[in-house]
Amino acid sequence: MTESRQYLQRASRVTPGGVHSPARGFAPVGGSPLFMQRARGSRIQDVDGRWYVDYCMAFGPLILGHRDPDVANAVYEALEAGWSYGTADPYSVELAELIVARLPHVEQVRFVNSGTEAVMSAVRLARGSTGRSLIMRFDGCYHGHADSLLVAPDAPAPYRGRADSAGIPPGVIQDTLVLPLDDEAALEDAFQRYGERLAGAIIEPLPANHGLLLQRTAFLRRLRELCTDYGALLIFDEVITGFRVAFGGMAEVLDIAPDLTTFGKVLGGGFPMGAYGGAHGVMAQVAPAGPVFQAGTHSASPVPVRAGLATLRKLADGRLYQDLDALGRHLRGALAGIRDLRVQQVGSLFWLDLSSAGRRQGAAGRRAPLEHSVVQRYRSLFQYLLRKGIYLPPSPLEVGFLSSAHTREDVAGLAELIRRWAAKAGAASQAA
């Protein structure tokens, strides 16, 4: 039995499902989750001593790769200086100044400990500053695990939802509307019905948690306009895209200014951290400046803050985004023409979409139900690549991540193996 399997047996006794976040389990890809023990650059090593080229990259934070030396030095310095004060400190001022200087739609920022916490706080702030209760979300976006956003479509009344997890009370569900992505007609209709009671609308401007669901800019612009017309706050959840697709995230790419933005992942340079920010007027409502309470023992903890500073300083001049985009395009180009594989790629984010191409016409920006055959094909691809020393995200709905530690050779190697797998899989399906 492998070391990973032994750890899984031990972990399953003391932890639900043996993992500390469901995406780490291997349910969609089969087999036993790998237990990793070390990593460097683009590589990660399991407890059985096997190395893999990592395209999961901790689900997004590691844009500079594992153990970037500048981030490591910042962390060593932080440790030397003491790692938690529970006071105001100079490092969080520097990080906030760097963000505010570069993101015109963020005039003030508050640091928290995760993307979920950032979203939770932004939703409370939208409600607190408008005095309204309703929140609009979009089917196919993920915003972490706050109660008010774990609401799925399916309801008797239009845009009303049902609990997407056990433990979400009906009272919470009542205050969340769920709309389809990429659909202006639904937007108009929902704002007409509910706009006056809407505190805010939250959206991933590039939905990247159910594959990569590219939105038309016209749709996002219409959402911006309707929020303005009805006095609701537009919240861009840029936890995955912030500092990832560009320094200023999708707001910069699209040139659309949200009222509030949430951050996480890349922000902490691989350490747990999140943030939310917006214009002075709205942020002035947050305690202790205003009446919307939000707090945290570990908020703006010096280690994540200094790791984040080191990371963002390397990203600030924009050059790395050009390199990452070139690498992403290279991957997409190298995978072009494979039957029943569509590669969606934006900068360093990529998604291997294995659904049959014909089914998707016209609705590429909306969530489609995951077909059993797609799960099976992804499982086959994932296990094949694992045997060849490549670690993809362990679900057909998770996007892959490139980092500045990945090389052209890494990416060419990945593409070559996917081609070999597709040739074999094609031959097998013809034989069957």
Ligand SMILES: *Cc1c(COP(=O)(O)O)cnc(C)c1O
């Ligand atoms: C990852 C993610 C979250 C949740 O962040 P956590 O740090 O996992 O709590 C929220 N929104 C988006 C868009 C994300 O990608």
